[in-house]
Structure formats: structure tokens, C-alpha cells
Amino acid sequence: MAQPAAPLREAGATGTRRALLLENIHADARALLSEAGWQVETAPGALDETELVERLDGVSLLGIRSQTQVTAAVLEAARDLRAVGAFCIGTNQVDLFAAAERGVAVFNAPYSNxxxxxxxxxxxxxxxxxxxxxxxxxxxxxxxxxxxxxxxxxxxxxxxxxxxxxxxxxxxxxxxxxxxxxxxxxxxxxxxxxxxxxxxxxxxxxxxxxxxxxxxxxxxxxxxxxxxxxxxxxxxxxxxxxxxxxxxxxxxxxxxxxxxxxxxxxxxxxxxxxxxxxxxxxxxxxxxxxxxxxTPHVGGSTEEAQEDIGRFVAAKLRDYVLHGTTTLSVNLPALATEHAPGTVRLVHLHRNVPGVLAAINGVLADEGVNIEGQQLATRGDLGYVVTDIAAPASEEVGRRLRQLPETVRVRQLG
Incomplete structure (x- = not known):
């Protein structure tokens, strides 16, 4: 499912970014995201589907533990959501396929506890x-x-x-x-x-x-x-x-x-x-x-483990939104990239079929966009292209990239 029409530049890149952390996630996660420019809201317990949909309006990052269910209906309604962090080992509480279909990255902490x-x-x-x-x-x-x-x-x-x-x-x-x-x-x-x-x-x-x-x-x-x-x-x-x-x-x-x-x-x-x-x-x-x-589901509930998990997952969420890094994502192709100084980054999630990279580069060439560096990774039915360009791309570039039938989501990072 392709993303709805939106400005090419990442939502909130020049305004207020909002994050929602549920289920008593460690304070280090809030501190890390706040320092990176997010306005962080917290809630002590889990939310049901209706409550979660209401709270996610305008939220780009969601942090949960094991009790909150991130269903396909939640993901469909949460149009501003960019990534979900499961601050625990498992991710069965998240519909990973629906998240990938909407270009929402999911991260967890498979080792920290x-x-x-x-x-x-x-x-x-x-x-x-x-x-x-x-x-x-x-x-x-x-x-x-x-x-x-x-x-x-x-x-x-x-x-x-x-x-x-x-x-x-x-x-x-x-x-x-x-x-x-x-x-x-x-x-x-x-x-x-x-x-x-x-x-x-x-x-x-x-x-x-x-x-x-x-x-x-x-x-x-x-x-x-x-x-x-x-x-x-x-x-x-x-x-x-x-x-x-x-x-x-x-x-x-x-x-x-x-x-x-x-x-x-x-x-x-x-x-x-x-x-x-x-x-x-x-x-x-x-x-x-x-x-x-x-015991009340406290296997990983030590102060040491929760501190490690808080820092680890929050850093993954931050790096994905700011830099497009998908290392250890459980549902998107994995790319670890360094953002070259003085460049702007385009990230393009798409169906993994032949010819998409050529089509992307054809759009950039037609619009006079100079490519400084580019990487591609695939995972199952999805492909992920990170392209560093010399200057911000126009909205026309965004419009044409979104019109590609294989596009799932395209973002421009500063």
C-alpha cells in the first residue's frame, strides 16, 4: 500500500516531532529522544486499540512493551507513524506485515535482557x-x-x-x-x-x-x-x-x-x-x-536490563527517522549507512521487483538531481534504497517517486 500524498521532506523535520512511550519504558529512552528533538509523551500502562488510535494522531515514534497490541487497524489509522520500538525481546504484539506494508519500521531488543x-x-x-x-x-x-x-x-x-x-x-x-x-x-x-x-x-x-x-x-x-x-x-x-x-x-x-x-x-x-x-x-x-x-512477567525486569533496552531501542528509532538506518529492524531490509556531511538523504521503500532502482534513478536524472552516494538492500518482498544527493529534492521529485507503482514510502531527510 503506497503512502498518502505528503510533503517530500520528513514530517516534523523542521517542526515538533512527537513520540509516545507506553508501559513504563525506562526514562533513558525518553531522555535520548528528547535530546534528539522529540516531544515525548508517556503512559504507565498499555492502551487498547481504540485508545491507541486516538493517542497516535501526529505521533511519529511509538514505544511499547509486551502488552500493547499494534494491529493492522492501528497502523492504518496512524498515518504519521514512522517507527515502532518494542522495548522487549518479542515482537508478536505488532503486526509486522501490516507495518512493513505501510513503511513503518519495527525494532526490538533481542539481547539486552x-x-x-x-x-x-x-x-x-x-x-x-x-x-x-x-x-x-x-x-x-x-x-x-x-x-x-x-x-x-x-x-x-x-x-x-x-x-x-x-x-x-x-x-x-x-x-x-x-x-x-x-x-x-x-x-x-x-x-x-x-x-x-x-x-x-x-x-x-x-x-x-x-x-x-x-x-x-x-x-x-x-x-x-x-x-x-x-x-x-x-x-x-x-x-x-x-x-x-x-x-x-x-x-x-x-x-x-x-x-x-x-x-x-x-x-x-x-x-x-x-x-x-x-x-x-x-x-x-x-x-x-x-x-x-x-511472577508478574518480570523475567527481563531488572534495572540494568531496562536501562539497556531503553537506550538501545530508542537509539534505533532515532537513527531510523533521522538517518534512515534500518540495522536490526525486524521487518524492513537492513542498511547501516553513514550520512555524508553536506548532503540530503532520500530513502525509498518499495516492492522488491526488477527495475525499481533504475526507475528511481531515472526520476532523479530527469529532475537534475545529482547523486553523491547510493545503497540498496532487499528483504523478501521489500527493497530499500538510500540515496544521498547534493541538495534538497523538489516536491516534483517526491510526487514522481510516489507515483512509481512499486513505492511503499519515500522520505527526504535533512
Whole structure:
């Protein structure tokens, strides 16, 4: 879908740029964008679709975390939007295809909170293996229960990691340093780190591991990924963790296997339905179970991780709008470019079909535009051309570039 008619120069380039940051994104993100010339508005919680559409009028940058859903309807209504920053790992809350169709870049932070999630997983593995939750509850109730029954060291126990990406692989290394034997399963071929051993199937991991931890991504095909059959295959007395996505696990099945004693404990950080903001009511069928740790989606919520994420994603948003840089965008072709002093930059997102670059350069030649430098990148159905020119292009150049049938969005940067 081609962009609507608009001035060639980027909207807000000489006026007020506006950004909207939701869900308590770290203050460093606001500071970085403010220093770069944006007027930044914030909100503590998530917004629903109607609220988001209303708030995005005139907004060029949107920052969210995991709860705000950026749907195709939101993107269609948000005509001023240039980029979305997911200040978290996942991007399944954003319609990436619809964003690309409208020339809206999406960025995330795939690495910044990895260590925080790993440390929480390890803390929970130790706490559950030692049954610290049960001991803690008894002590608060005034009961002194000094017993080693059911309490174990993690050293020598077998950890099964399902999903061996950034988090799973780092957890593998640190768990092995604690003396655990690591087994993992991933749908893609991943290099085993240290002494970790790759399993050929999920079932193989479940039948081996004393602790099973999920670190899968948020693709829709993972819905209901882990349920009754998978819990039944786990070893008696084993422990289960999910710090990935709430919708991948059948919580009713998990409750039954904890209550029956088949599982010795569980830790869950993510839920199918989560409150939009802090302080709101929370309910789950997992509440009230012995040796079950429930946390409010805080795997990556350390001050260190949120500070890193705030700076990282905000810088990606800034660099995209000001310089056209798309490095680590999850939905647009990737280009890392240096902006030559004294030049003006044209960025052109288009359908990836033969002849587009020639057509663009034909327009520039016809209009007497001198090209100082040019780069092209493609990704699937999209192509992205960054052209540095000697002087600002006329509105006629913009009109003709927009009229190219392959054009998705064209911008001129100062």
C-alpha cells in the first residue's frame, strides 16, 4: 500500500516531532529522544486499540512493551507513524506485515535482557529444587520445619532447555557452571555450547530432564505447545519453568500435574491473559499451589536490563527517522549507512521487483538531481534504497517517486 500524498521532506523535520512511550519504558529512552528533538509523551500502562488510535494522531515514534497490541487497524489509522520500538525481546504484539506494508519500521531488543531472564530462571530452579517456597510459607505461618526431605542440590541434576536461542544458550552455559548436565531441543540446528547435548525431539528432553524450562518464541504456531501429553512425559518429581510466552502452556494441565505430585514444582512468569498495568487484579488457576512460583512477567525486569533496552531501542528509532538506518529492524531490509556531511538523504521503500532502482534513478536524472552516494538492500518482498544527493529534492521529485507503482514510502531527510 503506497503512502498518502505528503510533503517530500520528513514530517516534523523542521517542526515538533512527537513520540509516545507506553508501559513504563525506562526514562533513558525518553531522555535520548528528547535530546534528539522529540516531544515525548508517556503512559504507565498499555492502551487498547481504540485508545491507541486516538493517542497516535501526529505521533511519529511509538514505544511499547509486551502488552500493547499494534494491529493492522492501528497502523492504518496512524498515518504519521514512522517507527515502532518494542522495548522487549518479542515482537508478536505488532503486526509486522501490516507495518512493513505501510513503511513503518519495527525494532526490538533481542539481547539486552538475556542475562536478567537467565538469572531469574536459575534462581527459580534453585528455589524449587530446595523447596524454599514451602519452607518460606511455613516460617511465615510460624512453623519451624527443619527437614531435608524433598530438598536437593542442583549440582548433578539434568536441565532440559526447550528453545536454544539467546536465553536458552546462555542459561545452558551458566547452569553447567553450577554443575548441572544440560540437554536441549530446538526446531532449528543450533551449536551446542560447552558440554550441552542436543536432543532429537522434545520427547527425548522430557524423558531425560529433572528440570524442564521453556524459552520458545511468540509465533502463533506455538499456541498450546506444551500441554497434558508433554507434562505426562516428564519424569516423576521433576520441575517445570515457563519464562517465554503465556499462551504456549496449558495451565490447567500444569495444575493437575502439580496437585497429583507428578511434578515437584513449577515457576511461571508469563500468562495467557495479563493485566495491562501494575496494581491491577490478577487471577490464575495456578494460584495457591505448593512449590509454585508465580511472577508478574518480570523475567527481563531488572534495572540494568531496562536501562539497556531503553537506550538501545530508542537509539534505533532515532537513527531510523533521522538517518534512515534500518540495522536490526525486524521487518524492513537492513542498511547501516553513514550520512555524508553536506548532503540530503532520500530513502525509498518499495516492492522488491526488477527495475525499481533504475526507475528511481531515472526520476532523479530527469529532475537534475545529482547523486553523491547510493545503497540498496532487499528483504523478501521489500527493497530499500538510500540515496544521498547534493541538495534538497523538489516536491516534483517526491510526487514522481510516489507515483512509481512499486513505492511503499519515500522520505527526504535533512
Amino acid at each position: 538475556t542475562r536478567s531472564v537467565v538469572e531469574l530462571a536459575l534462581a527459580e530452579i534453585i528455589a524449587l529444587t530446595r523447596r524454599l517456597t514451602v519452607k518460606d510459607r511455613a516460617m511465615h505461618a510460624g512453623v519451624w520445619d527443619k527437614s531435608a526431605a524433598g530438598s536437593h542440590e542442583v549440582r548433578g541434576r539434568r536441565l532440559g532447555i526447550v528453545g536454544y536461542g539467546n536465553i536458552g544458550s546462555q542459561l545452558s552455559v551458566v547452569a553447567e557452571a553450577l554443575g548441572m548436565s544440560v540437554f536441549f531441543y530446538d526446531t532449528t540446528d543450533k551449536l551446542a555450547l560447552g558440554n550441552a547435548r542436543r536432543c532429537g525431539s522434545l520427547h527425548e528432553v522430557l524423558e531425560i530432564a529433572d528440570v524442564v524450562t521453556l524459552h520458545v518464541d511468540g509465533r502463533s504456531s506455538n499456541t498450546g505447545f506444551f500441554g497434558e501429553a508433554e507434562f505426562a512425559r516428564m519424569r516423576p518429581g521433576s520441575i517445570f519453568l515457563n519464562l517465554s510466552r503465556g499462551f504456549v502452556v496449558d495451565h490447567g494441565a500444569l495444575r493437575r500435574h502439580v496437585e497429583s505430585g507428578h511434578l515437584a514444582g513449577a515457576a511461571v512468569d508469563v500468562f495467557p491473559q495479563e493485566p495491562k498495568g501494575s496494581g491491577q487484579a490478577f487471577d490464575s488457576e495456578l494460584r495457591g499451589l505448593d512449590n509454585v512460583i508465580l
